[in-house]
Amino acid sequence: MAEELLRLTNIHKSFAGVHALRGVDIVIEPGKIHCLVGENGCGKSTLIKIIAGVYERDQGDIMIRGKSYPQLHPIDAIRAGIQVIYQDFSLFPNLTVAENIALNEELAEGRRLVSWRHVREIAQEALAKIDVKIPLNARVEEVSVANKQLIAISKALLNNARLIIMDEPTSALTEREIRSLLEIIHGLQEQGIAFLFVSHKLNEVLAVSEKMIVMRNGRIVSTGDAEEYDTARLIFEMTGQKIAQRSYRFTPEEGSTPLLRASNLKADETLNDVSFDLYKGEIVGVTGLLGSGRTELALALFGMLPLDAGHIEVEGKAAKIDSVQKAVAAGIGYVPEDRLTEGLFLEQAIGNNIVVRTIDQLRGALGLTSPAQVNGEITEWVDRLRIKTPDPDLPVKTLSGGNQQRVVLAKWLASSPKIMVLNGPTVGVDIGSKNELHDLIKQLAGEGMGLLVISDDIPELLQTCNRILLLRDGRIVDVILPEATTENELAAKLIEE
Amino acid sequence: MNRILRSNEALVAITIVFLCLFIGLRNPVFFTVGNLFDLLRSSIVMGIFAMGVLIVIISGGIDVSFTAIAVFALYATTKLLLAFSPEAPIIVAFVIAALIGLGLGLINAFFIARFKLPTLIVTLGTLSMFHGFLLFAIGNQTIRRDVPPALTSFARSTLLTVPQTRGVANLHPGILITIGVVIFVWLLLSYTMLGRSIYALGGSREAAERAGFNIARIQYFIYGFVGLISGIAGMTFGSLARQANPQDMVGTELSVIAAVVLGGAQLTGGRGTVIGTLLGVILVVIANNSLILIGVPSVWQRVVIGIIILVGTGAPAIQAKRAGNAAFGLAE
Structure with missing residues (x-):
């Protein structure tokens, strides 16, 4: 001593x-x-x-x-x-x-x-x-x-x-x-x-x-x-509580068309011959070190990174996604890694952030919005995603990290996308709320959405995904099934040269 | 070497050389000693102002009230001298003007340091306030013929006389004031902890606080000092023009700020050099004074200056953005 x-x-x-x-x-x-x-x-x-x-x-x-x-x-x-x-x-x-x-x-x-x-x-x-x-x-x-x-x-x-x-x-x-x-x-x-x-x-x-x-x-x-x-x-x-860690299992129906099919995507030096399918109800993890191309893949799917080669199909139909607008029209939503600067209007009310993408659909005959309808929509999402706030009129920056992430999700879910790309969905979020977010992701998949979870949080990938794509130098080098691996094994694969 | 060539200073210096060659080849008068002395004389006041603006911009702030401070100091000093001591030597005039400028600058500093108000808002307010107060309470008539004799003799004094084909070319000693201020600011910024603390403040206010710098004291110094040298610049302006016109100078603050920004100081703070600022001033002064030599009508000069500013500040920004994009692809 x-x-x-x-x-x-x-x-x-x-x-x-x-x-x-x-x-x-x-x-x-x-x-x-x-x-x-x-x-x-x-x-x-x-x-x-x-x-x-x-x-x-x-x-x-x-x-x-x-x-x-x-x-x-x-x-x-x-x-x-x-x-x-x-x-x-x-x-x-x-x-x-x-x-x-x-x-x-x-x-x-x-x-x-x-x-x-x-x-x-x-x-x-x-x-x-x-x-x-x-x-x-x-x-x-x-x-x-x-x-x-x-x-x-x-x-x-x-x-x-x-x-x-x-x-x-x-x-x-x-x-x-x-x-x-x-x-x-x-x-x-x-x-x-x-x-x-x-x-x-x-x-x-x-x-x-x-x-x-x-x-x-x-x-x-x-x-x-x-x-x-x-x-x-x-x-x-x-x-202070035992959090059950169960993985998510999924098998696509025989002969069903994939929700999203990416074939031979290539962009600059960052993506090289990337191909994969994403089915309805699937949660596919994407992992790799910084610079492996994981974020570039998300950007490419969301029309923010121009592709040099390869093509994307959504529900069996070719989709030329070269702008964010086209990605959104094809039913793809993207939750960026840096939600503070890319995903939210921090100074604006929680409610405004939720309806910002759907405000056009909430317009009435004269092109004006009805406050009652807008508020109804906001209340619905605050309840559904259990966003903890005394008042949706407060600015988003008053919320904790986990709740901010829910607002970003609500914003996208309000426009009912078919495919969601989540980049680092729980970065900077507490373990308790992290788990709730994972449950939410699984629930969305259960309702028929296809989700792509980009993360380097190994427990998170193992808990939420039914399949994990490992990227290295812009290529998919391995496809891992969570039930067939352990945290240490995946961690070792991640840093392999 | 590559880095030096791509620096903002080099860019401005190259622009100056080309502009000089262009003007000089079309009108050889440009390359005469007389014209050089004229250009120097025109740089005197802007050079002093620019040093003050440089310090403020490095600290991450902005001051638009310095012209009001200058004209206030000039006019009030002239009035004071006429009332109490018309025969006082020129140095007394400069000391009084500097003190008035210091006082007005400290008013800016008080609002900025004490209430943490945005510097643009404070100085926009005091710009109006100082000028308005001057016109209302001190006077609005130009003092022309009956300025103190010390001013007149200072205006006529020469540092250097060079015979020309027609008459002589005179260099005004006011340039020594500018040179003095420039050397002082250069030493301050490069070799004192106070100067480095101004860069630190402009780089990251929070880190500066954590490092133990006294932010309020630095800000009192910055705005007080800008006031002081604005007072000197105002007095210099008056003694070159041999008059004290309460409408002078106010309205020219943006071209001084433009010259400083052209010289590489960034409005976001933390960056800027004395050399760059001097080059920026020289470029603006040449454009202001010499385009007339090649037949550009004076109304067009402002357009040309505008273009130089847009290109001069835009080119480095675009270059930086390109470099940033390249890094983005690599570093995710």
Whole structure:
């Protein structure tokens, strides 16, 4: 027990009467990778901010390396070696790599004038610590997300970090980048630096962590060595309920025409000879690494990526889909990966977002809409998809991720498409609502819709799809049946070279 | 090397060279020392203004009130001198104008830093307010013949005299003010933490806050400084024109902003250089003054400037978009 980097005892925190943290105890050990998981709103971010000194606790004790801090200000936390890397990395896109790394150090030194040689020296030293090479004179906006993350880490190390807290560290990284990030992290571990990952992406979390800390409703509900946990147990601890994981089975009727038939699709470098069928009532998964062509396939089906060759048939009839309008006319709907910028009018009311695609059909004789009819339509969809809101007149941005995704779905379902392409349908959604969304997808398939689910969330694919197409370099390299595989097997196939 | 050639500065510099060659080949007067001195004289005020605008744009803001500040400072200073000390040396006039400009700039800063209002809204408001207040409360008559004598003698002074085939060409010492401001702003932006904090603020306000920069203090500096040098620019304008006309300058703010944007500063903030801005100013000044030498009627000059701005700012944007699209295909 002599070796403790950080110990929190009985931490409480309330905001305007809401009890966000209710007696949290955690211990962080030096040189270990810890992982803090929990659903959105469970108190993860509040806890991090208390550790970083951004929020003041109401009650409880914080010990950093044996020293008690009755009051912990951000500067104390930094001096004690605690560094937080936020999801957006807090970098300046317009400044060079070197300046981004050195800026905090220069501020801390209280400099008024800039010595560019000093800036370069600081940056070189920082990058040497993690043994990576990034062009120092490149602007940060020109480097990859993975490099941005490394810049953020090297910046943290400059301040003699002993604990690096990373918020959603692996989102937006490809598998390969994650692996090299982990190598660097393992190197730092050997120097005794501890990490605390905060995440809700379960399979990655399990793969890298040594210690698990699970939060639910402001309490730590479970801690222990990572080997003791599997996905099922984590989900149980995080949600407090057993969520049944059953796969979706489907066999097309003998001799029926496929709802969608794609033959030899080819586009630039991104799609190469892609052919598949999608039947009524089927849920077909599409997976692959970033850059494998999975998003391009969706864009091609929705008329946003011009095809160089190949053709598409909808219900046995050739469909020339070269614009979004034609895709919609053919009965294809698309829920984009980035629902915030591509799928929703965030500032607009929930109701307006739902009827935006069908407003023409709701017009009366004079070309005017009747509020009663529009509201009827809105209420129907809010009920059917169980969108949790006190009032559909509120802007969409007031909703949680899962509910926003339902609004996007409602928008499309209102125009009754035959085929839905869902790109990352549960990215950034809680496990509880994720499951409800999966049920909804299965229900839609049961009603005769054909769905294409594009995802790199392996449990999600196994739970919802009856068939999974594996893409690599723009080609379908494998077709996998969920009942004939396991999570690990599929994960291994995904990253195979 | 490729990167240097594709940079905005290079693009503007090449445009300037071609424009000069084009004009000069058709009318050799363009290549005389006299014309060069004229162009420099015309760049004096716009050059000072542009440095202020550059700083604001880098910080991610915009200021359209600087011309009102300039004319306010010029007119109020002239009135003050006439009333209290008509014989004061020219330096006193500049100090008073700079202080008036600083005060007005701090009013902008107050609204922007304290209430976090959008900078365009605040400065559109103060543009009207400052100018309106000037006309209503201080005066609306042009002071022409009876300007303080220091102004008149400054207007007539020369830094350099070069004999020409007909008469002599004189270079006005006002150019030294511009050069001073340019060097100061360049040092500020490149070699001080304050300057870097302006770039940081324009790059990402949130990250700047987290890094521990005092945003309000930076904004007070930015808008105060723009006010200060606008006051100096206003006084310079008046002493070149030997008059204080309360209707002068206001309305020219967009062409200064255009020159700065042409020089590569981006209205989204975080980007812009002193060199680029100077090139932008030179290009606009040449287009303004020299098209007449090749027989382009003055009404057409504005059209030509408009085209230069559209092409000059449009070409890099289209280039960036193409590069972005290419990356999109690769990185998904």
